Amino acid sequence: MNQLRRLKIIIQGAVQGVGFRPFIYRLATELNLKGWVNNSASGVFIEVEGTKKNLEIFLTRIPQEKPSISSINTVETTWLDPVNYTTFEIRHSSSGEKTAVVLPDLSTCSDCLQEIFDPNNRRYLYPFTNCTNCGPRYTIIEELPYDRPHTTMKVFMMCECCQEEYENPLDRRFHAQPNACPVCGPRLQLWNKKGDTLANDNNALNLSINALKDGKILALKGLGGFQLVVDGRHTEAVTQLRQRKHRPHKPFALMYASLEAIKNDCEVNGLEETILTSPQAPIVLLKRKKSQSLSPEIAPNNPYLGVMLPSTPLHHLLLYKLDFPIVATSGNLASEPICIDEQEALQRLENIADLFLVHNRPILRPVDDSVVRVMGEKEMVIRRARGYAPFPIQINDNLLRNNKKKDQSIPNILAVGGHLKNTVAIIKNNQVFISQHIGDLSTPEALKSFNQVMESLKTLYDFDPEIIVCDAHPDYVSSQYAKAQNLPLITVQHHHAHILSCLGDNNLNLPILGVAWDGTGYGNDQTIWGGEFLLVTGNQYERVAYFRPFKLPGGEQAVKDPRRIALSLLSEVSQELYYKELPFLETISTKELNLVKQMLSRNLNTPLTSSVGRLFDGVAAMIGICQNVTFEGQGAMALEYAINDLETDASYPYEIEDSLYPLVIDWELMIHSIIEDILGKISHQKIAAKFHNTLVDIIINIAQRSQEKNIILTGGCFQNKYLTERAILGLTQEKFTPFWHHNVPPNDGGLALGQIVAGIHRKK
Incomplete structure (x- = not known):
């Protein structure tokens, strides 16, 4: 007879709200094991008793057969005498230290659909069907462990049928905390203004569908907040949404x-489909x-x-009865956070929406839609929110070992991010929990959300x-918040944080050469940086190279009016005759031209910048494809898209x-040559491609001079697919x-992670 053994197991990771306990129950029952499993604030605890052979099989099968949406970070095991x-x-x-991973909100699974x-x-x-494989998580949880009384669903008393599902370990709704049905769960209503x-x-749903067909703008309360919805083919309705x-x-x-409808309008490769x-x-x-019926x-x-x-x-129900795609954009005014409450939405969206499709499931925290772009044949998250936040980033064990004494734990570090695309982050043990996208901290509503x-x-x-960590810029709202907290404070240079963010994202070791290009970052010399090559060795870095600084006439006004940047670049290359010959100058009045000239010649309100983002803006204005900017990155996007499908190494x-x-x-030689190409009637397409190619040549040149083999590409400029993929290819070939x-x-949505890594390095 095989001797009984007892095994204590602690599993940490994304193992709550994903059907992990019923999976353990079924596996243990199949292997004739006895004992128990429960959730705690730090993970899943298991005590299981049986033959050693079956217990070893049990341990082997857990990671092999776990629920697909779960993930395991650590498994601790202890052999004990049987009881x-x-x-x-x-x-x-049970309670305890709160380190369990809160799962992000997940899209509807095929079974529920x-x-x-x-x-x-x-x-x-x-419309509120869910199970342990899908539905709301982060937007409804109040505290750990993840149980219904700790969620906003506690206000809904389950009916007998739902309660029976909830209590049955063999049901996929076993302890599905948002479990509900038409009898006992949230309900829809359609409101007027x-x-x-x-x-x-x-x-309410049918009237909303009819309203969309009639070109109305609908404010829809979704999973993590309100969306503004309109017929994607209806140009008048889309234009009205833009105006409002x-x-x-x-x-x-x-x-x-x-997916088939998407493929009718877009090119979709295998990874994008996944x-x-x-x-x-x-x-x-x-x-x-090219063949589309969508509004331009x-x-x-x-x-x-x-x-x-x-x-x-x-x-799903909304789209099922519509034969067209819908615009689904954030329920807010520009630069404000999204609305999550019905009454708040009535006030803030009353001048935008015609109707309000609402429900009575409370949203605890706003979570916007995430944005992803495939870059270098891999997924790149551009905006990290629904589906991704607050899933943690694991910090490299080597980094932790190199930066703490034996048996010394990492202190509780809070990072408050930057000013644009703000996120905040905390670290517990070796897990960095990054918040969802908050946005620009330029309005009272955004600061409240922060x-x-x-x-x-x-x-x-x-x-x-x-410890609290912030950006070195003294005027950032997030930095001012950090300084007011009466905690040990660490300030991190903006581009250093960008590089450390990519380091943490890829679990890399130092040293490394970071290429950090963006629009704005406060430099150590009190100028505006943004075209940086930093050799990072830990909490130290060396500025290996940077772009020759140029003036921003009017400061922030030049960011909104990139023609001013173009004029600044022209003045730097001392080509006065170009002021008459370049076509973009026809859009500038004589009065404004003289004003900018005076600012440049007298150094009046002309801060210096080394920013590649601003260089993009200036070149885009110079060739005439972006004269004014109404959103961040508009000039750089115009220049990237101007290339289209042109292939050239020039x-x-x-x-x-x-x-x-x-x-x-x-x-300077590059700007001279661009001017010659403009005057020579060379196409925007070729000028844009040559400009991008030059930037890649510069990256490779500096990398060769630094002799550092590992190169990080980071900052807002590397959201540019042409620039990033060409840099990846060129660096790899060399x-x-x-x-x-x-x-x-x-x-800047990644700054908080970089600040956390800096905090680990610099902690006392």
């Missing part, structure tokens, strides 16, 4: 009913096809479309910060000054190893 358990049971959750379209199912056409109820439930939302040019996202149909269901940037106002002068599939039963998200993250993980000349660090990359972002955005 003669007689059954295997699922016990109630089948149910809502089955006339014989009790959840037929029910005054908040009067026009219809309920399925009638104060968003004149920035592309809108589209939602399609099916991302579109994943449980995260993000917006994916796809190359559009969705993405003006843009060869790409941001598209997604329905992520909730409500969206504080709420931060407090929510701290509450969720029972987190009391011991580039422009440039010089590198000095033989000692930091090297100065002089762009025997360098390039790294770029995947799970964390290359833009």
Whole structure:
């Protein structure tokens, strides 16, 4: 007779709210093992008793057969003497240190989808159907462990049928915390602008569908907040949405009913299809096809479309009865956070939406749609929110070992991010929990959201910060917040944080050469950096090279009016005669031209910058494809898209000054040559391609001079597909190893992770 053994197992990772305990129950029962499993605030605890052979099989099969949407970070095992358990049971959750991973909100699974379209199912056409494989998580959880009383669903008392599913370990709704049905769960209502109820439930949905067909703008309460929805073919309706939302040019996202419908309008490769149909269901940037019935106002002068599939039963039901894709954009005014409450939406969206499709399931925290682009044949998250946040980033064990003494734990570090595309982050053990995208901290509403998200993250993980990390820019709202907290403070140079963010994203070791290009970052010399090559060795870095600085006439005004940057570049190359010959100058009045000339000649309000992002803006204005900017990155996007499908290796000349660090990359010869090409009637397409190719040549040149083989590409400029993929190819051909972002955005949305890594390095 085989001797009984007992095994204690602690599993940490994304193992709550994913059907992990019923999976353990079924596996243990199959192997004739006795004991128990429960959730705790730090993970899943198991005690299981049986023969050693069966216990070893049990351990082997857990990672092999675990629920597909779960992930395991650590498995701790301890062999113990048996206590003669007689059954295997699922016990109630226990408390403890809060380190369990809160799963992001997940799109509707195929089983639930089948149910809502089955006339014989009790959840037929029910827009809040979910199970342990899908549905809300992060948007409804109040605290750990993840149990219904700790979610916003606690206000809904389950009916007998739902309760029976919830308590049955063999049911896929066993402990599905948002479990509900038409009898006991959330309900739909359609409101007018005054908040009067026009219809309920399925009638509300049908009236909303009719309104969209009539060209109306619908404010829809989704999973993580409100979306503004309109017919994607209806140019007048889309234009009206732009006017009301104060968003004149920035592309809108589209939602399609099916993958086949997306393929009718866009080119979709295998990886893009996988991302579109994943449980995260993000917006994916796809190359559009020429034959389309879509309104040109969705993405003006843009060869790409941001598209997604329905992520909730409500969206599926809405799209099912429509024969066209819908614009589905954030329910907010420009630069404000999205609305999550019905009454708030009535106030803030009353001048945008015609109707409000609402429900009574409370949303605890705002979560926008995530945005993804395939870059270098890998996924790159551009905006990290629904489906991704707050899933943690694991910090490299080597980095942790190199930066702490034996048995010394990492302190509780809070990172508050930057000013644009703000996110915040905390670290517990070796897991960095990054918040969802918050946005630009330029409005009172955004600042309020910043504080709420931060407090929510701290509450969720029972987190009391011991160190706070911020950007070195003294005027950032996030930096001012950090300085007011009466905690040990670490400030991190903007581009250093970008590089450390990519380091953490790729689990790399130092040293490394970071290429950090963006629009704005506060430099150590109090100028505006943005075209940086930094050799990073830990909490130290050396500025290896940077772009020759140029003036921004009017400061922030030059960012909004890139023609001023073009004039600044012209003045630097001392070509006065060009002021009469270049076509873009026809758009500038004599008065404004003289004003900018005076500012430049007298150095009046002309801060210096080394920014590659601003160089993009200046060149885009100079060749006449972007005269004014209404959203961040507009000039750079126009220049990237101008290339279209042109294939050329041609580039422009440039010089590198000095033989000692930091090297100065002089762009004067490049600007001369661009001017000659403009006057020579060379196409925008070829000028744009040559400009990009020159930037890649510069990256390779500096990499060769640095002799560092591992090269990081980071900052907002590397959201540019042509630039990034050509740099990856060129560096690889020259025997360098390039790294770029995947799970964390290359833009300022990734700064918080870099600040956390800096905090680990610099902690006392």
